[in-house]
Amino acid sequence: MAAGQPGRQIMAEKTLFRLSVQHQDRWSTFDADSGIVSLSEKLSAEQLRRYEIFKDYREPFLERISPDVTVASWKKGSVLFEEGSYIDLAFFVLEGEVELSLKAGQGQAEASRPILETQPTKPVGWQEADTAAAEKTVYFTKTQFQKSNQIAFLSSLDIDLPPGDVMRLGKGEFFGEIGALNGWPQSVTAQTASDCLLIQIRIPALRRMKEKSEVFKDRIDSIYRKRSLFRQLKESPLFSSCPDTFLVGLSKKVELVSCRPDDVVVAEGTPADSLYLVRSGFVKISRRLGEGQQVLSYLSKGMSFGEPELLFEELEDWACSYSSVGYSELVKFSFSDLRRVVQAHPEVESGLWEQAAARIKQSGGSGRDLHKSEFIQFALEKGLVEGNSVLVIDLNDCTRCDDCVRACADTHGGRPRFVREGDRYANLLITKACYHCQDPVCLIGCPTGAIRRANVGEVVEIRDDICIGCSNCADNCPYDAIVMHDTRSRWGDDAVPKSLRGQERLLASKCDLCYTSASDPACVRNCPQGCAHRVGSIEEFRQLLDERQRV
Numbered sequence: 001m002a003a004g005q006p007g008r009q010i011m012a013e014k015t016l017f018r019l020s021v022q023h024q025d026r027w028s029t030f031d032a033d034s035g036i037v038s039l040s041e042k043l044s045a046e047q048l049r050r051y052e053i054f055k056d057y058r059e060p061f062l063e064r065i066s067p068d069v070t071v072a073s074w075k076k077g078s079v080l081f082e083e084g085s086y087i088d089l090a091f092f093v094l095e096g097e098v099e100l101s102l103k104a105g106q107g108q109a110e111a112s113r114p115i116l117e118t119q120p121t122k123p124v125g126w127q128e129a130d131t132a133a134a135e136k137t138v139y140f141t142k143t144q145f146q147k148s149n150q151i152a153f154l155s156s157l158d159i160d161l162p163p164g165d166v167m168r169l170g171k172g173e174f175f176g177e178i179g180a181l182n183g184w185p186q187s188v189t190a191q192t193a194s195d196c197l198l199i200q201i202r203i204p205a206l207r208r209m210k211e212k213s214e215v216f217k218d219r220i221d222s223i224y225r226k227r228s229l230f231r232q233l234k235e236s237p238l239f240s241s242c243p244d245t246f247l248v249g250l251s252k253k254v255e256l257v258s259c260r261p262d263d264v265v266v267a268e269g270t271p272a273d274s275l276y277l278v279r280s281g282f283v284k285i286s287r288r289l290g291e292g293q294q295v296l297s298y299l300s301k302g303m304s305f306g307e308p309e310l311l312f313e314e315l316e317d318w319a320c321s322y323s324s325v326g327y328s329e330l331v332k333f334s335f336s337d338l339r340r341v342v343q344a345h346p347e348v349e350s351g352l353w354e355q356a357a358a359r360i361k362q363s364g365g366s367g368r369d370l371h372k373s374e375f376i377q378f379a380l381e382k383g384l385v386e387g388n389s390v391l392v393i394d395l396n397d398c399t400r401c402d403d404c405v406r407a408c409a410d411t412h413g414g415r416p417r418f419v420r421e422g423d424r425y426a427n428l429l430i431t432k433a434c435y436h437c438q439d440p441v442c443l444i445g446c447p448t449g450a451i452r453r454a455n456v457g458e459v460v461e462i463r464d465d466i467c468i469g470c471s472n473c474a475d476n477c478p479y480d481a482i483v484m485h486d487t488r489s490r491w492g493d494d495a496v497p498k499s500l501r502g503q504e505r506l507l508a509s510k511c512d513l514c515y516t517s518a519s520d521p522a523c524v525r526n527c528p529q530g531c532a533h534r535v536g537s538i539e540e541f542r543q544l545l546d547e548r549q550r551v
Contacts, residue, residue: 035074035075035077035078035079035192036072036073036074036075036078037073037074037075037195038072038073039070039071039072039073040070040071040072042066042067043066043069043070043071044063044066045059045060045062045063045066046059048062048066048069049062051092051094051199052172053092053174053199053216056213056215056216057209057212057213061208061212064208065204065205065208065209067447068201068202068203068204068205069199069200069201069202069205070199070200071094071197071198071199071200072197072198072200073195073196073197074096074192074195074196074197074198075192075195076192076193076194076195076196077191077192078191078192079189079190079191080098080176080190080191080192080198081176081186081189081190082186082189083102083185083186083187083188083189084185084186085185085186085455086179086185086186086453086455086458087176087179087180087186087453087455088180088202088203088443088452088453089176089180089200089201089202089203089206090174090175090176090177090180090181090200090201090206091174091175091176091190091198091199091200091201092172092173092174092198092199092200092201093169093170093171093172093173093174093175093196093197093198094171094196094197094198094199095171095195095196095197096170096171096192096193096194096195096196096197096198097168097169097170097192097193097194097196098168098169098170098173098175098190098191098192098193098196098198099166099167099168099169099190099191099192099193100166100167100168100169100175100188100189100190101165101166101167101188101189101191102164102165102187102188102189167188168193174219174220174223175190176190177201177206177220177223178220178223178224178227178228180203180206181203181206181207181210181220181280181327181329182279182280182281182329184280202443202449203443203444204443204444204445207327210258211258211260217258221256224256225251225252225256229251229254229331230244230247230248230251232279232331233247233250233251234247236277238304238348238351238352238355239341239348241345241347241348242341242344242345242348246341246344246345250333250337250341253333253334253337254331254332254333254337255274255331255332255334256279256329256330256331256332257276257329257330257331257332258327258328258329258330259281259324259327259328259329259330260324260327261324261325261326261327262323262324263323263324264321264322264323265283265322265323265324265330266318266321266322267318267321268286268287268288268317268318268319268320268321269317269318270317270318271316271317271318272306272309272310272315272316272317272318272335273334273335274306274332274333274334274335275304275305275306275307275310275332275333275335275338276304276305276306276322276330276331276332276333277302277303277304277330277331277333278299278300278301278302278303278304278328278329278330279301279328279329279330279331280301280327280328280329281300281301281324281325281326281327281328281329281439282298282299282300282324282325282326282328282380282385282386283298283299283305283322283323283324283325283328283330284298284322284323284324284325284380285297285298285299285305285320285321285322286320286321286323287319287320287321288321293321294373295373295376295377295380296320296373296376297376298325298376298379298380298385298538299322300385304355305322306333306335307352307353307355307356308356308360309335310335310338310339310352310356311349311352311353311356312356325380325385325386326386326439326441327439338352375425375542376538378423378425379538379541382423382430382479383435383437383478383479384430384535384537384538384541385537385538386435386437386438386439387435387436387437387438387535387536387537388435388436388437388438388457388458388536389434389435389436389458389513389521389534389535389536390430390433390435390534390535390536390541391418391430391431391433391511391521391523391524391532391533391534392428392429392430392431392532392533392534392535392541392544393420393428393429393431393527393531393532393533394427394428394429394531394533394544394548395424395427395428395429395531396427396531396548397529397530397531397548398429398529398531399528399529401528401529402420403526403527403528404420404522404523404524404526404527404532405418405420405523406526407522407523407525407526408511408522408523410522411514411517411522412512415485415509417433417434417509417510417511417512418431418432418433418434418481418510418511418523419431419432419433419480419483422480425541425545426545427545427548428541428544428545428548432479432480432481433481433510433511433523434460434477434481434482434510434511434512434513435479435481436458436459436460436511436513437460438458440453440460441476441477441478442460442473442474442476442477442482442510443460443473444472444476445472445473445476446470446472446473447468447470447472448466448467448468449466450462450463450464450466450467450468450508451463451467451473451508454512454515456515457513457515459512459513459515460510460512461510461512461515462482462507462508462509462510462512464507467507467508468500469484469500469505469506469507469508471484471506471508473508473510474508477510481510481511482508482509482510483508483509483510484506484507484508484509485506485507485508485509486504486505486506487504487505487506487507489504489505490502490503490504490505491503491505521534
């Protein structure tokens, strides 16, 4: 054996071991009593292709997504996720059975609410843990909130399951993906009905798989058609009077459209032939103004566009452009199919006219009101539509005492989690603090899974113990809300990946809404002037702006 070879072999074995540990850390985020019996090592492209859902992909692509995939063995009776919880992955059943259930009496009020709404729907409460013993079987921990013991469900459920009923999924079934991809809290509880072997795929890999393969996209879309689409049509005010048989036929004809950030759905002046319903995400409405574009408004989940073009024969082309603000999912109805609906059910036409009138009024008003148009443009550019909790400071009252920053630092071991600077609109400062976005792109590309949803409301957190300071999350954040902190130490010679060895050890840091505290966020609670506020939507921002300008 050549000199030095044993040393190299030992180092290689150590590297493989640490890679294995890193992969385990990425997936074993919760305690050892979660119900997981074993987790796979990082799977190679060749190993992934042995599974049916990966067989259509080439090896370089599979190597790219492999950090976001694992195979887990679960014991019987383990809770994978609960009603109302956010998860960032989907499950594919290799062996065993999983039971999906909705507790009797839970969510009935929400289930009967129409899907078409003028504002984005958000959960307003969560169920507390039943017992300490029950929590030991939870891998994706129950979302807990001390101020409420009620679960509120989105009107758009990822699985259409009546309260009290149970659905069993076996080998070859996929679940959890609709809520994960759309940023919705899960509408059911998933529990292993037997010992199970499950493939677990995180959101970044799910999106890439959907974009790369039409077969996989069709599979995801077919699940949505099977489990959710009919119910959404049935609960829509436009189609609520239509017979079930008619809606079943209509649901088979619609097209499901997936959009990336800034994708143009339809362009002003092009032929109009379809109406669109927003499943998730945000769509920007704009119109040509001189050499540029004037933003008129935006649409969120449950809202639609195309009614004026459908009803007015003289409107052969789109009057405005519609583009995706971030990742969004749309349902596309052809005008020919909708006209048959109107002929068979004249009452549907009145609803379409109401929507058309509202759209024309909204676009016309925004076009004349340049200040409103400017505000909408600002809100879209700065991500206010994405934010679930944006820290805003009224500069008219702020004395720059920095008590908000000091309180944040005191709550987080001396390290503040936000920067008291940022963009201004009128008298309001939008600080560089995490927005806890509906679709957090910072989660994409984290090699260890250190950044994740905390499963407490919409909170996104970073775990210091498995953060390697790669700065992927900070680079991905569009709002500069993640800061890299120097720990004043260096990585050891056995660090993995090798590129870390000898380098300064950094940690990513961001606001976590003080979710581990029993009180409100420290920044708001400790502002002596009462000028620090948390807002969760454009509407709340505008309301705060109006209120503070009147003071």
